[in-house]
Amino acid sequence: MTCIIVGGGRAGFQAAMTCRMLRPDQAVTLIDAEKETGYYRTLLPQFMVGALPEERLFFPTGNNDPLLTVRTGVRVKTVDCDSRSLTLEGGETLGYDRLILAHGGDPYLPGILAGPPCHGIFPIRDLTNARRAKAWLTDHRQVVVLGGSLVGVKTAVHLRQAGLAVALVVRRGHILLRALSPESTEVIEAHLRGLGIEICVNAPLEEISASGGAIDALKVGGRWLSCNTLLVATGTAPDTSFLEGTGLLTDGKLIVSPGLQTSDPRIFAAGDVAVISSRGEKISPNTWPQAVSQGRLAAENLYRAVPTPHRDMTRINAMDLHGLAMVILGPPVSGAEVISHARADAFVRRELFLVAGRAVGGALIGDITAAGTIHALINSQRQLTAREAGLIRPRTENVIRFPEQTGRRAALILSPKRSSL
């Protein structure tokens, strides 16, 4: 009756904690390829610039649990669904009663970086690389951040706050291409430029120049940028190679039901590796709160006859970009109606994307009033009333408005028998 969890990121850790809490008699083994596990990956940029001590990176944990085994620095080689076992790279075989796959993604590196090893290049993903980058940055203060994703933008801001010279390079389009509309991005880019960050858009990485085995410049979009550090934040890709041949993959992706169950009812998936199939869509929110809630739900669903579906499929992200608050409520949808409120002088832009009267996404920049309430409205998947749509333009701090005529009412729903009379 052992439960094995592959992956020690937020989803895997949450799944392990929930398993132990719900089923105190069941042993849990957590396997992670990294040498260290149980840390806040989202805080790595702050850690790299020395704004956060290393001890603050780790999850608070309780007393030693004899039924929880954490094995780090170990990769899974194969999974055998028939015999309910998995084989580790060292050759060891472990049997399981239930399996949760939550091994997240490996950093995706552009092909050009696969050349000869060069000092000063670090992916922003794990603690080992963050430690190396931190040490390197102490005397290499001219940084290029490659990738305009949230991680890239956040890293650029923290580096700049720490006094480093920073250029943010985006391969195509604008920064936060998949998360924000061009209008919202303009606000963010203007703010970042105001902070002193150089932004290079539509600038694919073409060439790297090294001197003495260390990077000293790179060519992006036809121009050379002088730098001595390159931080790569070009996204992650889940490693599903060890699942090939198991029947769990569809087109190389680990597709799960809304209850996070794979095609094998004894195997569940959570976090960045899981692609949730819901209402004809394939959703992979890839956010920290989703990793937590999915990890918990996977553990709760392990022994349910009918797994409970995951309710919140939103891709909410929030951050503070050195004084500019931002909440991303969902990516732009082509053809959606847009309602917005902007105060360019104050770096404020609030927008909602509506499809058939229902809010499906949006962004709040500079003024995040009612973010949680709007998030709840998106989750409700119902048509917005004019009053609710008015939240995009906050006149007061009030976010919940009562109907003009208060008081209790009763509704009488007739039975078919009475209706026919």
Add this chain to the structure above:
Amino acid sequence: MKVIGVYMDRCLGCKTCELYCGAERGSEGKTLLAAVQETPVPRPRVRVEGGPGGAFPLQCRHCLQAPCLDACLTGALHRDEKSGMVIIQEERCIGCWTCTAFCPYGVIYPSCERKIAVKCDRCLYMEKPVCVDVCPTQALEVMELDEIEELLGEKRQNTTKALAGVGREGIRILDIGR
């Protein structure tokens, strides 16, 4: 577990609770006069919603399945085992505002100047929550959840009586607040 109950028919929307919460819990001076002169302006942890004809003081509900707990990127938010309340450890908060985007009641507030999120902790270390103490109409009251169960039982009894009064056909749904 204790909760703050509201008598909606007594709330005038006067915002006294907001004023005193800001002064007592958000200011250095702890008086209204001192609080209004401080920078940054002290922020209350309770907010009066609605308006004339229906007002309601709203503060953190300490939800049993609190979305903010899942959202916290740093472990600053946690549930206090003894009181059952959701508490924020200010020294761990980095002001990323993710929790504010996950609170469906909108009662976790960004304090941009202090770079931390602030929320009601029901004045955990005080004898009585300030908002309850100062309400001029006693619209707020600290209650035990068990007491609420009793009230709900009473309501169920009334519902049963109401059903008996309208005959046995049809389903009667009471209290639809639309």
